[in-house]
Amino acid sequence: ETGVTQSPTHLIKTRGQQVTLRCSSQSGHNTVSWYQQALGQGPQFIFQYYREEENGRGNFPPRFSGLQFPNYSSELNVNALELDDSALYLCASRKEEGLDEQYFGPGTRLTVT
Amino acid sequence: RKEVEQDPGPFNVPEGATVAFNCTYSNSASQSFFWYRQDCRKEPKLLMSVYSSGNEDGRFTAQLNRASQYISLLIRDSKLSDSATYLCVVNMALADSWGKLQFGAGTQVVVTP
Numbered sequence: 001e002t003g004v005t006q007s008p009t010h011l012i013k014t015r016g017q018q019v020t021l022r023c024s025s026q027s028g029h030n031t032v033s034w035y036q037q038a039l040g041q042g043p044q045f046i047f048q049y050y051r052e053e054e055n056g057r058g059n060f061p062p063r064f065s066g067l068q069f070p071n072y073s074s075e076l077n078v079n080a081l082e083l084d085d086s087a088l089y090l091c092a093s094r095k096e097e098g099l100d101e102q103y104f105g106p107g108t109r110l111t112v113t
Numbered sequence: 114r115k116e117v118e119q120d121p122g123p124f125n126v127p128e129g130a131t132v133a134f135n136c137t138y139s140n141s142a143s144q145s146f147f148w149y150r151q152d153c154r155k156e157p158k159l160l161m162s163v164y165s166s167g168n169e170d171g172r173f174t175a176q177l178n179r180a181s182q183y184i185s186l187l188i189r190d191s192k193l194s195d196s197a198t199y200l201c202v203v204n205m206a207l208a209d210s211w212g213k214l215q216f217g218a219g220t221q222v223v224v225t226p
Contacts, residue, residue: 002158033214042117042200042216043157056213090156092214101147102214104156 002026004093004105012111013081021076021108025093031055032074033102034066037088049074078110086112114139117203119217126191126224133187134220136201143215146177146184147202151219157200160186191224198222 003026013019025032031050035043045058049068063079072093078085088109092102119136126132138146146163161168163175163184174187188195198219205213 035214035216040218042218043214045213045215048213058213088154101159101162103159107156109154 002103002105004029004091004103006089006091006105006108008108009106010109010111012113015081015083015112017081018077018079019081019110021078021089021091021110022073023076023091023093023105024073025091026103029093029095029103030072031094031096032068032072033092033094034074034076035090035092036060036085037090037107039087043090046076081112083112086110115217116140116215117201117217119199119201119220121218122221122223124220124222126188126195126222128191128193128224128226130191131187131189132191132222133185134199134222135183135185136217136220137181137183138201138203138215139182140203140205140215141179141182143182143203143205145204146175147204147214148173148175148184148186149200149202149216151198151200153198157216160199188222191222193224193226196222196224 005024033048034046037043047057052068068074088107092104094102148160149157151157167176172189176185201217
């Protein structure tokens with residue numbers, strides 16, 4: 001196991017609602033990235049947090065936001081949910097900025113109805 | 114054009130055989146490369162990093178060709194447990210996309226008895 005945990009494992013929400021997903025990084029890892037993986041696709045980069053600041057963002061609208069806490073755990077918040085937001089949301093942690101390998105949590109499967 | 118492209122497969126491989134597949138990337142400034150393995154409805158798991166000189170880990174061999182902008186993965190003596198989707202991952206550590214992993218959509222490998 002990677003030591004990266006996510007909660008909840010599954011979630012069902014209604015269009016227009018808001019959701020918060022949580023991630024605890026592997027011990028010693030201070031960088032957390034969030035990804036969205038739609039069915040049949042590779043993960044798409046949402047954003048990354050390093051030492052509690054957003055450091056890099058993919059092509060996602062502002063209704064996708066996040067936080068990182070002093071213990072390096074992180075949250076992903078999505079407002080005004082749309083049907084297309086249904087996906088597996090993955091967080092990944094790594095040790096430092098740069099090119100190090102990332103380790104993924106088990107993901108949260110979000111269904112928007 | 115997608116930044117990372119993979120043949121989706123499936124590659125149907127008899128047990129014990131060798132299978133190889135490639136991944137192409139579009140950004141010549143890409144600096145680090147990885148192969149991840151993803152089982153159905155599970156998180157991606159790091160299989161191996163890919164180094165310029167090529168590297169081997171047991172039955173798995175990865176190669177990088179910077180001139181032609183592709184990486185490859187070869188699996189020897191395939192096992193039934195090798196059945197999975199293999200994700201090609203490229204990292205561009207540039208000022209405006211620091212730490213942004215670009216994933217391919219994956220190559221499905223099915224090892225048959």
